[in-house]
Amino acid sequence: MVVRRLLLGLLLVCQAAVAQSGDPHADFTRELTAIREEAYVTPRAALRRLDVLRQGHTGRELGQVLVVTSGAYWWLKDMNRAVDAAVGAERLGRELHDDDLLAQAMLHHAYALSKYVHDQEAARRLVQGAARLADDTADPYLKTEALVTQGMLAEEDGDTPGGIELVTRAVDVARAGDDPDALQMALREQARLLAGVGKFTEALARTDEMIAAARARGIPGQLAHARLAEYATAARA
Secondary structure, X not given: OHHHHHHHHHHHHHHHHOOOOOOHHHHHHHHHXXXXXXXXXXXXXXXXXXXXXXXXXXHHHHHHHHHXXXXXXXXXXXXXXXXXXXXXXXXXXXXXXXXXXXXXXXXXXXXXXXXXXXOHHHHHHHHHHHHHHHHOOXXXXXXXXXXXXXXXXXXXOOOHHHHHHHHHHHHHHHHHOOOHHHHHHHHXXXXXXXXXXXXXXXXXXXXXXXXXXXXXHOOHHHHHHHHHHHHHHHXXX
Protein backbone atom coordinates (compact mmCIF):
# COMPACT_ATOMS: atom_id res chain seq x y z
CA MET A 1 0.00 0.00 0.00
CA VAL A 2 2.88 2.40 0.81
CA VAL A 3 4.38 1.88 -2.64
CA ARG A 4 1.01 2.41 -4.33
CA ARG A 5 0.46 5.64 -2.34
CA LEU A 6 3.89 6.95 -3.33
CA LEU A 7 3.21 6.18 -6.97
CA LEU A 8 -0.22 7.77 -6.77
CA GLY A 9 1.49 10.91 -5.44
CA LEU A 10 3.86 10.84 -8.38
CA LEU A 11 0.95 10.48 -10.75
CA LEU A 12 -0.99 13.38 -9.25
CA VAL A 13 2.04 15.69 -9.13
CA CYS A 14 2.93 15.02 -12.75
CA GLN A 15 -0.52 14.72 -14.19
CA ALA A 16 -0.32 18.22 -15.51
CA ALA A 17 1.30 16.44 -18.01
CA VAL A 18 -0.43 16.50 -21.30
CA ALA A 19 1.05 19.24 -23.48
CA GLN A 20 -1.20 20.90 -26.02
CA SER A 21 -0.08 20.62 -29.63
CA GLY A 22 -2.81 22.67 -31.25
CA ASP A 23 -3.87 19.63 -33.30
CA PRO A 24 -7.22 18.38 -31.87
CA HIS A 25 -6.71 14.79 -33.04
CA ALA A 26 -3.15 14.69 -31.67
CA ASP A 27 -4.38 16.17 -28.37
CA PHE A 28 -7.15 13.55 -28.19
CA THR A 29 -4.69 10.72 -28.87
CA ARG A 30 -2.20 12.02 -26.30
CA GLU A 31 -4.88 12.46 -23.64
CA LEU A 32 -6.30 8.98 -24.28
CA THR A 33 -2.83 7.43 -24.03
CA ALA A 34 -2.19 9.18 -20.72
CA ILE A 35 -5.53 7.99 -19.32
CA ARG A 36 -4.90 4.43 -20.49
CA GLU A 37 -1.67 4.37 -18.48
CA GLU A 38 -3.32 6.06 -15.49
CA ALA A 39 -6.12 3.48 -15.39
CA TYR A 40 -3.86 0.83 -13.85
CA VAL A 41 -3.01 3.00 -10.83
CA THR A 42 -6.19 5.06 -10.39
CA PRO A 43 -9.00 3.51 -12.45
CA ARG A 44 -11.78 5.60 -10.89
CA ALA A 45 -9.97 8.84 -11.69
CA ALA A 46 -9.33 7.51 -15.19
CA LEU A 47 -13.05 6.83 -15.66
CA ARG A 48 -13.88 10.41 -14.68
CA ARG A 49 -11.43 11.72 -17.25
CA LEU A 50 -12.85 9.34 -19.87
CA ASP A 51 -16.38 10.65 -19.21
CA VAL A 52 -15.12 14.15 -19.98
CA LEU A 53 -13.07 13.06 -22.99
CA ARG A 54 -15.93 11.22 -24.69
CA GLN A 55 -18.08 14.37 -24.83
CA GLY A 56 -18.37 15.58 -28.39
CA HIS A 57 -16.65 12.54 -29.87
CA THR A 58 -18.33 10.04 -32.17
CA GLY A 59 -17.28 7.28 -34.51
CA ARG A 60 -13.77 5.90 -34.20
CA GLU A 61 -12.73 8.25 -31.42
CA LEU A 62 -15.76 7.28 -29.31
CA GLY A 63 -14.88 3.63 -29.93
CA GLN A 64 -11.32 4.24 -28.73
CA VAL A 65 -12.65 5.86 -25.55
CA LEU A 66 -14.88 2.83 -24.96
CA VAL A 67 -11.91 0.47 -25.34
CA VAL A 68 -9.94 2.34 -22.67
CA THR A 69 -13.10 2.53 -20.53
CA SER A 70 -13.35 -1.26 -20.70
CA GLY A 71 -9.76 -1.49 -19.50
CA ALA A 72 -10.41 0.83 -16.55
CA TYR A 73 -13.41 -1.25 -15.47
CA TRP A 74 -11.24 -4.35 -15.86
CA TRP A 75 -8.81 -2.96 -13.29
CA LEU A 76 -11.77 -2.27 -11.00
CA LYS A 77 -12.88 -5.91 -11.47
CA ASP A 78 -16.25 -4.67 -12.70
CA MET A 79 -16.77 -7.38 -15.29
CA ASN A 80 -20.23 -6.34 -16.47
CA ARG A 81 -19.23 -2.78 -17.30
CA ALA A 82 -15.92 -3.91 -18.81
CA VAL A 83 -17.81 -6.22 -21.16
CA ASP A 84 -20.49 -3.61 -21.95
CA ALA A 85 -17.88 -1.00 -22.94
CA ALA A 86 -15.98 -3.51 -25.08
CA VAL A 87 -19.17 -4.69 -26.81
CA GLY A 88 -20.12 -1.06 -27.52
CA ALA A 89 -16.71 -0.52 -29.15
CA GLU A 90 -17.11 -3.75 -31.15
CA ARG A 91 -20.45 -2.53 -32.44
CA LEU A 92 -18.89 0.74 -33.61
CA GLY A 93 -15.99 -1.11 -35.22
CA ARG A 94 -18.39 -3.21 -37.27
CA GLU A 95 -20.60 -0.25 -38.21
CA LEU A 96 -17.57 1.77 -39.33
CA HIS A 97 -15.89 -1.22 -41.02
CA ASP A 98 -12.88 -0.33 -38.83
CA ASP A 99 -11.02 -3.60 -38.28
CA ASP A 100 -8.40 -2.04 -36.01
CA LEU A 101 -11.04 -0.71 -33.62
CA LEU A 102 -12.95 -3.99 -33.80
CA ALA A 103 -9.81 -5.99 -32.95
CA GLN A 104 -8.98 -3.75 -29.97
CA ALA A 105 -12.51 -4.11 -28.64
CA MET A 106 -12.48 -7.88 -29.08
CA LEU A 107 -9.25 -8.14 -27.10
CA HIS A 108 -10.71 -6.17 -24.20
CA HIS A 109 -13.90 -8.23 -24.33
CA ALA A 110 -11.69 -11.33 -24.09
CA TYR A 111 -9.81 -9.95 -21.05
CA ALA A 112 -13.01 -9.65 -19.06
CA LEU A 113 -14.35 -13.06 -20.06
CA SER A 114 -11.08 -14.82 -19.33
CA LYS A 115 -10.14 -13.13 -16.07
CA TYR A 116 -13.48 -12.67 -14.35
CA VAL A 117 -15.96 -15.01 -16.01
CA HIS A 118 -13.40 -17.72 -16.73
CA ASP A 119 -15.02 -18.43 -20.06
CA GLN A 120 -11.81 -19.48 -21.77
CA GLU A 121 -13.48 -20.81 -24.91
CA ALA A 122 -15.29 -17.56 -25.65
CA ALA A 123 -12.18 -15.55 -24.76
CA ARG A 124 -10.07 -17.72 -27.07
CA ARG A 125 -12.47 -17.22 -29.99
CA LEU A 126 -12.36 -13.45 -29.49
CA VAL A 127 -8.57 -13.38 -29.25
CA GLN A 128 -8.15 -15.56 -32.33
CA GLY A 129 -10.51 -13.34 -34.29
CA ALA A 130 -8.71 -10.21 -33.14
CA ALA A 131 -5.32 -11.73 -33.98
CA ARG A 132 -6.48 -12.44 -37.54
CA LEU A 133 -7.55 -8.81 -37.93
CA ALA A 134 -4.28 -7.61 -36.35
CA ASP A 135 -2.26 -9.56 -38.92
CA ASP A 136 -3.47 -7.12 -41.58
CA THR A 137 -2.93 -3.92 -39.63
CA ALA A 138 -0.10 -1.43 -39.91
CA ASP A 139 -0.56 -0.49 -36.24
CA PRO A 140 2.32 -1.90 -34.16
CA TYR A 141 0.43 -1.29 -30.89
CA LEU A 142 -2.47 -3.47 -32.02
CA LYS A 143 -0.14 -6.20 -33.31
CA THR A 144 1.72 -6.14 -29.98
CA GLU A 145 -1.47 -6.18 -27.92
CA ALA A 146 -2.79 -9.18 -29.85
CA LEU A 147 0.39 -11.15 -29.14
CA VAL A 148 0.44 -10.08 -25.48
CA THR A 149 -3.18 -11.16 -25.06
CA GLN A 150 -2.46 -14.51 -26.70
CA GLY A 151 0.42 -14.91 -24.27
CA MET A 152 -1.77 -14.14 -21.27
CA LEU A 153 -4.35 -16.65 -22.45
CA ALA A 154 -1.67 -19.31 -22.99
CA GLU A 155 -0.45 -18.78 -19.43
CA GLU A 156 -4.00 -19.06 -18.05
CA ASP A 157 -4.31 -22.34 -19.98
CA GLY A 158 -1.20 -23.61 -18.17
CA ASP A 159 1.23 -23.11 -21.07
CA THR A 160 3.67 -20.64 -19.51
CA PRO A 161 6.53 -21.40 -21.96
CA GLY A 162 4.15 -20.71 -24.84
CA GLY A 163 3.06 -17.49 -23.15
CA ILE A 164 6.67 -16.35 -22.78
CA GLU A 165 7.34 -17.11 -26.45
CA LEU A 166 4.34 -15.04 -27.53
CA VAL A 167 5.19 -12.01 -25.37
CA THR A 168 8.81 -12.20 -26.54
CA ARG A 169 7.48 -11.95 -30.10
CA ALA A 170 5.37 -9.00 -28.93
CA VAL A 171 8.49 -7.22 -27.63
CA ASP A 172 10.18 -7.77 -31.00
CA VAL A 173 7.15 -6.40 -32.87
CA ALA A 174 7.00 -3.31 -30.65
CA ARG A 175 10.72 -2.64 -31.13
CA ALA A 176 10.50 -3.13 -34.90
CA GLY A 177 7.49 -0.80 -35.05
CA ASP A 178 9.29 1.80 -32.91
CA ASP A 179 6.21 2.13 -30.68
CA PRO A 180 7.28 2.98 -27.10
CA ASP A 181 3.79 2.49 -25.64
CA ALA A 182 3.51 -0.96 -27.19
CA LEU A 183 6.99 -1.79 -25.93
CA GLN A 184 6.06 -0.82 -22.36
CA MET A 185 3.02 -3.10 -22.52
CA ALA A 186 5.02 -6.04 -23.88
CA LEU A 187 7.91 -5.59 -21.44
CA ARG A 188 5.51 -5.50 -18.46
CA GLU A 189 4.00 -8.82 -19.45
CA GLN A 190 7.39 -10.32 -20.29
CA ALA A 191 8.75 -9.28 -16.88
CA ARG A 192 5.75 -10.79 -15.10
CA LEU A 193 6.03 -14.12 -16.92
CA LEU A 194 9.81 -14.33 -16.49
CA ALA A 195 9.47 -13.65 -12.77
CA GLY A 196 6.83 -16.38 -12.61
CA VAL A 197 9.37 -18.98 -13.73
CA GLY A 198 12.12 -17.68 -11.47
CA LYS A 199 14.11 -15.68 -14.06
CA PHE A 200 14.33 -12.67 -11.78
CA THR A 201 17.49 -11.09 -13.21
CA GLU A 202 16.00 -11.08 -16.70
CA ALA A 203 12.67 -9.80 -15.38
CA LEU A 204 14.31 -6.92 -13.49
CA ALA A 205 16.28 -5.99 -16.61
CA ARG A 206 12.91 -5.52 -18.35
CA THR A 207 11.53 -3.34 -15.56
CA ASP A 208 14.74 -1.25 -15.60
CA GLU A 209 14.20 -0.62 -19.31
CA MET A 210 10.55 0.31 -18.68
CA ILE A 211 11.46 2.79 -15.94
CA ALA A 212 14.17 4.46 -18.00
CA ALA A 213 11.86 4.87 -20.99
CA ALA A 214 8.96 6.20 -18.90
CA ARG A 215 11.24 8.76 -17.23
CA ALA A 216 12.64 9.87 -20.57
CA ARG A 217 9.16 10.35 -22.03
CA GLY A 218 7.67 12.02 -18.95
CA ILE A 219 4.52 9.89 -18.77
CA PRO A 220 3.63 9.64 -15.06
CA GLY A 221 1.09 6.82 -15.36
CA GLN A 222 3.58 4.76 -17.34
CA LEU A 223 6.31 5.39 -14.77
CA ALA A 224 3.95 4.38 -11.96
CA HIS A 225 3.02 1.20 -13.82
CA ALA A 226 6.70 0.42 -14.43
CA ARG A 227 7.57 0.99 -10.77
CA LEU A 228 4.78 -1.32 -9.64
CA ALA A 229 6.03 -3.98 -12.07
CA GLU A 230 9.52 -3.59 -10.59
CA TYR A 231 8.13 -3.87 -7.05
CA ALA A 232 6.09 -6.98 -7.90
CA THR A 233 9.12 -8.62 -9.52
CA ALA A 234 11.43 -7.78 -6.60
CA ALA A 235 8.87 -9.04 -4.10
CA ARG A 236 8.69 -12.40 -5.89
CA ALA A 237 12.49 -12.58 -6.01
